[in-house]
Amino acid sequence: MTISIDQILPAETGERLRLARESAKITQAAAAQAIGVARTTIVAMEQGERRARTSELQQLARLYGTSVNALLRRESVHVDLAPRFRRMVGSDKAATEAAELMAHLAKAEVELENLLGIKRQRNYPPERTILPGDVKAQAEQDATELRQRLGLGIGPVTNIITLLEMELGVRVYVRRVDGRISGVFAYDDALGACMLLNANHPRERRNNSGGHETGHFISTRRQPEVLHLDETENSREERYANAFARAFLTPARAVLQKFQEVTAGADRMTRRHVIILAHFFAVSREAMVRRLEELGSVKPGTWDWFIANGGIRDEQARQVLGDLIVPDAEKADADRPTTLRLNLLAYEAHRRGLMSEGQLARLLALDRVELREILGSQAHDGNDLDGGGEILE
Amino acid sequence: MTATTSTEAGKYLSNCPPPLVADTSVVINLIATGFASPIIEALRHSLIVADVVPSELAIGSGRGRTDLERFNELVNGAIIKVASLGDLGMQHFESLVIGPAAETLDDGEAATIACAIERSGVAYIDERKAWRICSERYKALNVGSTVDLLTHADVRAQLSDETVADAIYNALQRGRMSVLPTHFSVVVSLIGAERAALCESLPRSIRLSAKKPAV
Numbered sequence: 223m224t225i226s227i228d229q230i231l232p233a234e235t236g237e238r239l240r241l242a243r244e245s246a247k248i249t250q251a252a253a254a255q256a257i258g259v260a261r262t263t264i265v266a267m268e269q270g271e272r273r274a275r276t277s278e279l280q281q282l283a284r285l286y287g288t289s290v291n292a293l294l295r296r297e298s299v300h301v302d303l304a305p306r307f308r309r310m311v312g313s314d315k316a317a318t319e320a321a322e323l324m325a326h327l328a329k330a331e332v333e334l335e336n337l338l339g340i341k342r343q344r345n346y347p348p349e350r351t352i353l354p355g356d357v358k359a360q361a362e363q364d365a366t367e368l369r370q371r372l373g374l375g376i377g378p379v380t381n382i383i384t385l386l387e388m389e390l391g392v393r394v395y396v397r398r399v400d401g402r403i404s405g406v407f408a409y410d411d412a413l414g415a416c417m418l419l420n421a422n423h424p425r426e427r428r429n430n431s432g433g434h435e436t437g438h439f440i441s442t443r444r445q446p447e448v449l450h451l452d453e454t455e456n457s458r459e460e461r462y463a464n465a466f467a468r469a470f471l472t473p474a475r476a477v478l479q480k481f482q483e484v485t486a487g488a489d490r491m492t493r494r495h496v497i498i499l500a501h502f503f504a505v506s507r508e509a510m511v512r513r514l515e516e517l518g519s520v521k522p523g524t525w526d527w528f529i530a531n532g533g534i535r536d537e538q539a540r541q542v543l544g545d546l547i548v549p550d551a552e553k554a555d556a557d558r559p560t561t562l563r564l565n566l567l568a569y570e571a572h573r574r575g576l577m578s579e580g581q582l583a584r585l586l587a588l589d590r591v592e593l594r595e596i597l598g599s600q601a602h603d604g605n606d607l608d609g610g611g612e613i614l615e
Numbered sequence: 616m617t618a619t620t621s622t623e624a625g626k627y628l629s630n631c632p633p634p635l636v637a638d639t640s641v642v643i644n645l646i647a648t649g650f651a652s653p654i655i656e657a658l659r660h661s662l663i664v665a666d667v668v669p670s671e672l673a674i675g676s677g678r679g680r681t682d683l684e685r686f687n688e689l690v691n692g693a694i695i696k697v698a699s700l701g702d703l704g705m706q707h708f709e710s711l712v713i714g715p716a717a718e719t720l721d722d723g724e725a726a727t728i729a730c731a732i733e734r735s736g737v738a739y740i741d742e743r744k745a746w747r748i749c750s751e752r753y754k755a756l757n758v759g760s761t762v763d764l765l766t767h768a769d770v771r772a773q774l775s776d777e778t779v780a781d782a783i784y785n786a787l788q789r790g791r792m793s794v795l796p797t798h799f800s801v802v803v804s805l806i807g808a809e810r811a812a813l814c815e816s817l818p819r820s821i822r823l824s825a826k827k828p829a830v
Contacts, residue, residue: 227709580720
């Protein structure tokens with residue numbers, strides 16, 4: 223079944239052209255100049271008042287770094303996440319790039335899922351608007367509510383990524399981005415809730431960032447968000463998200479109970495205690511000590527004392543934890559050109575003849591040889607991993 | 616960069632060999648052979664690419680791949696010609712890029728087919744989906760793969776078996792060239808069992824059977 227350009231509503235084509243142009247950071251005037259038409263022609267095309275010719279679409283697609291097929295194939299996903307982030311973060315290049323990466327991965331994943339007939343389960347908790355009054359108290363209450371909903375009791379959340387993906391249906395990507403960026407969050411009707419966490423950060427810090435972004439998911443779902451490293455709490459929303467993360471990852475009763483067990487009547491909290499507690503709750507050592515300060519288990523300023531006295535080093539953590547430290551698998555996955563899940567989806571779409579090499583290379587922003595390596599490595603006849611039983615309906 | 620348009624299509628007279636129109640996938644493989652110039656020059660046919668191909672090759676440039684530079688050298692040496700689509704080609708292009716994903720192709724693949732139809736040429740694409748679409752919608756169009764091109768009678772007549780074998784092996788190793796099942800035996804016989812066993816882009820069953828000594 224083929225469709226001609228005349229069968230697509232000009233307004234729909236226009237909207238897709240506008241989103242592609244804005245994603246490519248090109249002005250209407252520059253687009254007009256590049257293809258030799260008046261700016262008003264671009265405006266008319268984007269508003270659906272003038273039908274774009276195929277040759278014009280070809281020129282514009284090339285200018286915007288995409289293809290006519292990517293613009294006009296039925297299943298392609300068109301969202302304005304990247305422009306929305308740019309309006310929010312202004313000239314912050316690192317934040318823009320991280321947001322663009324997340325938008326790119328989510329769009330590709332959703333298109334491939336739609337094509338393969340996969341429906342991701344969304345089990346989102348209700349949104350809790352931040353009310354006037356004590357932000358911290360609201361965050362603690364909402365974090366406890368989410369814990370109850372997930373049946374977590376007061377146990378530690380050792381892997382928030384799995385929890386968000388499997389229990390709630392949030393799309394979480396762990397990729398290497400600029401070290402100043404800790405996390406990115408956005409919600410879009412087509413994509414659902416999406417989060418990107420920085421693979422360059424230690425796992426424990428990523429867990430903190432995941433907790434913070436979950437706070438935004440609960441409280442301010444419709445606002446895109448970028449968390450910077452060591453960001454100051456300059457708004458109620460940020461104070462809420464930080465308090466939510468603390469309460470969700472280190473619930474008061476669990477921390478007090480574990481603190482008592484670990485310190486076992488000692489009169490000082492040592493580095494060893496901090497390392498064991500932080501490991502148990504899978505949070506950073508700083509987050510652990512600050513939570514203990516907040517809960518009144520240690521004096522305010524305890525973390526600052528540690529810092530002033532040489533800090534708590536990774537080597538010391540290795541001495542205390544030994545084999546308990548497991549390799550960071552998410553870092554290894556982040557070194558691949560795309561995610562493991564996208565690889566599998568791409569392979570399946572190619573195997574079934576739904577997407578061509580050219581379509582997939584563009585969708586995943588890979589060069590052809592990279593894509594061929596990925597497709598080849600997943601091939602059923604590719605290696606010893608591929609023998610197995612039939613999947614039943 | 617040399618560009619021809621459909622107005623020049625008339626030069627392909629009935630006694631001229633039809634032009635061969637190569638998709639991005641085939642251009643990458645040709646460059647990976649290390650023998651792109653002698654292979655193309657051995658052909659009595661012109662080798663054409665659609666004008667969208669360079670922008671597709673550019674996708675890999677940021678990652679250290681040099682396909683676009685090599686391609687530009689071939690264009691500047693008039694070994695490959697770059698062609699724009701005329702009105703007829705544009706109509707075919709439109710029908711190949713707009714619609715459901717499963718029934719459409721990306722711009723380079725679609726433009727290759729449209730260009731081959733417009734110029735009564737042969738489309739060379741390493742893509743099963745494109746072959747399926749052509750067999751359903753353009754029954755009269757001849758479609759080939761990179762292996763067909765590398766083992767073309769003109770190439771075999773001009774280049775030694777050893778060179779052809781090296782070219783295929785390089786395309787498999789450097790370009791991860793895909794091979795049609797119908798071409799497995801010719802590829803293995805040309806490059807030899809030992810080298811075939813090393814090529815990850817060949818199916819495992821072929822690599823394993825290539826390793827086994829002949830009974």
